[in-house]
Amino acid sequence: MRPFHVAIVDDDPNIRQIVEAYLQKEGYVTHCVESAECAIQLKETESPDLWVLDIMLPGMNGYEFCRRIRKESETPIIIISARDEEVDKILGLELGSDDYLTKPFSPRELVARVNRALRRWERMNSRIESTHAHKSEQPASQLLVLDKERRMVFSLGVEVEVTAKEFQVLSLFSEHPNRAFSRDELLTLVWGDDYFGSDRVVDDLIRRIRKKLEHIPLETVWGFGYRLRAAEGNWEG
Structure with missing residues (x-):
């Protein structure tokens, strides 16, 4: 079975290194980038199964990147941010993120949240795939x-x-x-x-x-x- 791929989008190299080390220890394949623009290129080549996304990024911010991802897919997104105001958390969740963690955070807690988000993702896909098969060749008149x-x-x-x-x-x-x-x-x-x-x-x-x-x-x-x-x-x- 293919291991899950997790993308870490953060302009702080120390955070990228720490998060990557903990996720790799958990068995995940990781990809690190420092900007949303680089993340967009990564998405085209690697198709990560989950995004760990900082908000305060150079260039395109994390909110806008989250919005762009949600236009195309329901891939899990966990936001990590130094902005801990309630309005920031609500905005991130309403834009489609699955979770929000404020800095400084425990790497172990982040790993636990990644595990939970991917388990939920697997269950959702399993429910969809376990439904009864239906033929796709149907009359063109059907809406x-x-x-x-x-x-x-x-x-x-x-x-x-x-x-x-x-x-x-x-x-x-x-x-x-x-x-x-x-x-x-x-x-x-x-x-x-x-x-x-x-x-x-x-x-x-x-x-x-x-x-x-x-x-x-x-x-x-x-x-x-x-x-x-x-x-x-x-x-x-």
Whole structure:
């Protein structure tokens, strides 16, 4: 089995060295870079399984890099920062980070948080992969088709690329047609009951799904949450 790859993005060489040593001792493959710009190049060649990300970086800051990662994937992100104000933590979490650790921190605690984030990531992927297989060759008239074996999404017969969490939410809606899910329910079912952060992450994810799949009848239940209105022939999950 391929070992997990962890990327460390920090402009402080001492922190990079210490974090790398502890993560390698835990069995992880590590990649160290000193800026978000270098991290973007690393992402194209190595595809890390988790990011350990500083906020105060030269050039592009960690918040902007976190936002860019979340537009493309749900790869776990742990922010480490000297900024310990509550507003900074909330902003980091709302932009899509999975955890936030303030400097100075215990390297052992960081390793524990990395372990937890990757276990959660594995469980989420296992749940998606264990769902029943569905054929992807469906009539082009269908607005939404999920191939759960290959984790592929089709709209009007055309494949649409989605992230792991987007696929998980679509699977949940397709398995419960016309049921309204509250934001709190979606947070628990998709992000986990130990998630700390605002339910705005749900709204952001739904907005991304609607942008990618503009034809599906994903409705807002005002003051509550969302549901997939499923008329016969419109979708298959």
